[in-house]
Amino acid sequence: MASNYACRDSFYMDIVVHPNIKSDFTFTEYVNCSPFTVIFNNASTTGATYYWDFGDGSDTITSDMNPVSHTFSNSAYTTNAVFLVTLIAENPEGCTDQRTRTLEVYPDIDASFLADIDEGCVPLRVQFSNVSSGGYTYLWDFGDGTSSSSDSPGHTFTNFTNAPVTRQVRLTATSRYNCVNEITGDITIHPKPLARFETDRIIVCPPFDALLTNTSTNADQYNWNFGDGSTLNTVSGTPFNHTFDNITTNIAQYNVKLVASSTFGCVDSAMQNLYVYPPTIAGFSFNDEGCSPLTSSFVNESVMGETFLWDFGDGSNITVKDPSHSYFNFSDDDISYFVTLTSTSRYGCTDAMTDTVFVYANPAAEFIALPTHQVYPAATVSFTNVTNPGPWTYLWDMDDGSTSASEDPAPYTYSTWGEFNISLYVSSAHCYDSVSHLIRIFASPPIADFDTIIPGCEPLPVQFTNSSLYGNTYFWEFDDGTTSDEFEPVHTFNESGIYNVKLTVTGDGGQDYAYHQVEVFRKPYVNFRVSPALVMLPEQEVQLYNLSENGVIYLWEFGDGNTSTEYNPNYRYTSEGFYDIRLTVWTVNGCMDTLTKLAAVEVVPTGVIVFPNVFEPDMSGPNGGYYSLSEPDKDNIFRPVWEGVEEYRLEIYNRWGVLIYVSEDVMKGWDGYYQGKVAPQGVYVYKCTGTFSNGKPFTHVGDVTLLHHYYN
Known part of the structure; x- marks a missing residue:
């Protein structure tokens, strides 16, 4: 440091300078x-x-x-x-x-939403409420392949499985500054129950003990209404029986309904009509006691019976309405038989009644007197008593004023020639019987004779009754190439015609001849033709062509309980199935024959095909047009409601007549798309041709309106 006077002085100090610092x-x-x-x-x-x-x-x-x-x-x-x-x-x-x-x-964004229901039955309609904050646009992903950009959309969830399905719904919220936030929530869709049940039979006689088999799925509770005033609520799907009765004279119908529900309130129902034929009640009256042989005459008092079977309790039976029957008791004790009448109605329903008949022990008087023929002066007759053993009393009448009370009388000698009707009378405590045998003591040549024969139908068995006198041998010639040497032969004439029967009687006094005609009537020839053999309900008839010969009376049985006596009847069936047809023919002489053709007619259900006149295609894209009968409410495919269709062709034309779609599969309809794009909204013409299961062709032409509907 210097002054003005050039004086100087110095001072020293250390200065510390730190390094520069920079914040960044x-x-x-x-x-x-x-x-x-x-x-x-x-x-x-x-x-x-x-x-x-x-x-x-x-x-x-x-x-x-x-x-x-x-x-x-x-x-x-x-x-x-x-x-x-x-x-x-x-x-x-x-x-x-x-x-x-x-x-x-940028401002915060918070995605949030509420659902009015988060669990329920298919189809499940859910209304979503968007409660997001800071959002400007929204994208909903419903977890089933569909989405929406609405603020608070509604959506219908489906479930085509047999188990609950959970869909994760995702809401993505975007702010005006493209800031994004998302949230998810679960929606559970329970399957709809499928109510189904099966029965072992549909129609039967009372009591109808029906086996009901529950084949429902996706259900926990079952409510049965049997249509007869009774119900059943159960959680069991085990098959069970229910009895339906009918005390009327008409077929009773019961509408059986099953309502199947799940614990989530899902409900489905199924119905089936069951039928019960009216009952038949067997009843009869008769003479219920007597000696053997006892012929009982039965009076049939059954109600609503069509055919009847009598079991007489002795191994024999018959099917006439009011029969007579002979009972035999070959013992020395009283015997009882149980008689049973089974009445069968026109519907095949049966009922039986059993009663008792008492047949008292009865002597069967019989003896052998030998010789039966002799030439006087030989006139001694020997007796062999062959009456059934028992505590009987006996009385012999020799027909010449002489009698005997011996069980086995000594040989008896007549004092003159002639015919003697020897009678044996045998009695018990309740019953009595007698028998007579004719012996002949000849004094002249033989006389040939036999009874006239009543005409009958082929083959005709004839029991010949020989009324010749003084004969020892007999030779029968039946005029059909056959002969017999029996005294009273049984012979069957197998073919129709008139036969001259000759009897040659040879006796000690010579030989004699007798002739009688036997007329054998021809049986009818039975044949018929059925056309057509396949008919469709409800209108198609069957024509019966009678090809029989020699008939005058005809009875047709159509296999469903109905009959006709016309020569060539027409008949219309009311139920599907296979039916046997029987024709019974009688001639003018009462000869009868029958022909039954098994499964002669097949009756099939009616053929139906109906098309809608409007539909809405699936706007999200083509689906190929295939549909399932398990989705009857699916309406985004133009398809028919049908039954009994065999062949099928569907053509779709636009308003200018251009063919834009063809299907030859009845399970494939039109999805509303043409060349990969949804067809314009408007009216289109369809033509459907084909045949039903009975071969009958059909053609349907009409128009259908295609509507567009967009969902936000």
Whole structure:
């Protein structure tokens, strides 16, 4: 330092100058959605301690250069938030520097929604309520391949399986600044029960003990209404029996209904008509006691019987309405028989009644008187009593005024020639029997004779009654190439015609001849033809062509309980199935024969095909047109309601007559698409041709309106 006078002096001091310090930091994004996580890179120099102030009320201190992470939030939902981030760098000597930078955070967005129902039965309609905050646009993913951009859409969920299906619904909310938030929720769709049941029979005689088999699925509770005033509520699917009765004279119908429900309130129902024929009641009266042989005459008092079977309890039976039957008791004790009448109605229903007949022990008087023929003066006759053993009393009448009470009388000699009808009378405590045998003591040549034969139908068995006198041998010539040397032969004439039967009687007094004619009537020839053999309900008739010969009376049985006496009847069946047809023919002489053709007619259900006049295609894309009968309510395919269709062709034309679609599969309809695009809304013409299961062709032509409907 120098003064004005050039004087000088000096002073020395040490000055310490610390290194320069500079605060700085960087980050990659300056604006983003809340929450906004930012990584700050410390770019300061010569610092040792760093004070971070994030501008949102939070700070931190670091002592290294490592990046610092911080998350900024903006819960205002409507306005942007600006944050001033400051970094103060300080060295060990206390020197500081600071740097401030600005970043911006878009409003927060919170996706949220409510569903009016989150679990239920198919089809399940759910209404969603969007309660999101900060959103501008929304995208709903319903978890079943469909979506919506509506704010609060409604959606119908389906389930075609046999188990509950859970769909995860996702809502994605986007703000005006393209900030995104999403939330998910579950919707559970329970399958609809499928009510089904089977019966072992549909129609039968009373009592109808029906076996009901529950084949329902997806159900927990079953409510049965049997149509007869009784019901059953059960949780069991085990097959069970229910008895239906009918005390009327007409067929009774019972509408059996099954309502199947699940624990979630899902319900389905199925119905089946069961029928019970009217009953038949067997009854009869008769003379129920007497001596053997006892002929009982039975009076049939059955109700609604069509055919009858009598079991007389002795191994014999018969099918006439009011029969007579002879009972025999060859013992010396009383015997009882159980008589059973089984009455069968026109529907095949049966009922039986059993009563008892008492047959008292009865002597069967019989003896052998030998010789039966002799020429006087030989006139002594010997007797062999062959009456069944028993405590009987006997009386012999020799037919010449002489009698005997002996069981086995001594030989008796007649005093003159002639015919003597020797009688034996045998009696018991209740019963009596007698028998007579004629012996002849000849004094003249033989006389040939036999009884006139009543005409009959082929083959005709004839029991010849020989009334010849004074004969020893007999020779029969039947005029058909056969002969017999029996006294009273049985002969069968197998073919129709008139036969001159000759009897030659040879006796001690010579030989004689006798002739009688036997007339054998011809049986009818039975044949018929059925056309057509396949008919369809309900209108098609069967024509019966009678090819029989020699008939005058005809009875047709159509296999369903109905009959006709016409020569060539027409008949219309009312139920499907195979039916046997029987024709019985009588001639003018009462000869009868029958022909039955098994399964002569097949009756099939009616053929039906009906088309709708409007439908809406699936706007989300073509589905090929195939449909399932298990989805009867599916209406996005133009298809028919049908039954009994065998051959099928469907053609679709546009308004200019251009063929745009063809299907030859009745299970494939038109989905409303042409060349990969949905067809324009408007009216189209369809033509359907084919044949029903009975071979009958059909043609249907009409128009159908295609409607577009878009769902948000």
